[in-house]
């Protein structure tokens with residue numbers, strides 16, 4: 001099956017808003033929520049995608065002829081490339097009936113594990129549903145990252161305990177979920193956290209902790225101060241606030257601020273191996289891909305995800321070959337035109 005055929009197969013299974021576009025660039029779904037779109041004015045997902053396309057890479061094929069190696073390690077777990085699946089929740093609401101949150105997350109983490117990458121799991125509010133989302137973890141040796149919403153302390157602690165019990169190598173929090181109305185419906189104390197509150201949570205976890213939703217050098221510094229082991233440069237794909245810059249635009253300033261002290265992960269509009277290369281060249285250590293992973297899984301379950309990931313890996317290795325990069329550490333700012 002080709003990727004186009006996979007998207008054609010996914011389309012009727014995706015609910016009315018997602019059009020399973022060949023290039024998932026946020027234009028067809030734009031201002032549509034519930035659905036995979038984004039908040040008004042509805043252009044952040046498209047800006048995320050578009051800004052990657054403006055970055056040109058430098059070609060140099062005077063080099064050895066070995067196959068590029070893009071294997072890497074993520075908190076003690078080996079990955080076949082620096083790509084992971086982003087957390088997505090609210091599947092029925094956003095994508096229709098094919099998957100509940102537990103069935104999507106369980107299928108996702110197993111398919112990711114079988115294909116050599118890590119899957120992040122989202123959080124929709126209900127503890128039993130969150131538990132269901134994590135239930136496939138023990139059989140894959142805990143190979144997944146639960147991503148907890150910024151609930152009140154007790155609810156965060158309950159979820160951390162579960163994540164540890166199921167063997168998670170790291171735990172994440174999408175701190176940018178702070179303003180989401182459904183958080184307040186569950187508990188009025190849910191929402192933004194201070195550095196001190198985050199430090200307490202991170203100490204309680206006693207595991208590498210990842211703060212997702214960092215968009216400024218100042219916020220990155222606060223995450224470091226709180227004890228985060230990694231950040232995800234993310235604007236939640238435009239789903240929490242309109243009018244944000246693309247993640248690609250803010251990445252260099254954040255990388256400069258972090259200066260290698262913690263890992264930098266990025267998401268938002270990364271669709272191809274070329275985009276992965278661009279992100280690594282701008283200083284990210286890993287990338288997350290959200291919407292197209294869902295489309296691939298809806299289209300043909302694990303085989304669909306394998307097809308998409310094989311495509312990304314082949315593209316990344318091809319760009320590495322054509323830019324004289326034999327390993328990930330060869331990909332740096334010198335490979336970006338004009339940087």
Ligand SMILES: Cc1cc2nc3c(=O)[nH]c(=O)nc-3n(C[C@H](O)[C@H](O)[C@H](O)COP(=O)(O)O)c2cc1C
Pocket residue numbers: 035036037045048086087088089090094121122123124147174212234235236237239267268269270288289290291292
């Ligand atoms: C339908 C949907 C649900 C999402 N749910 C979550 C979530 O539960 N937790 C989270 O941290 N991010 C969530 N996200 C944001 C993604 O993890 C990711 O940051 C965003 O989609 C940008 O990546 P992309 O452009 O590759 O899709 C969700 C995104 C979508 C489209």
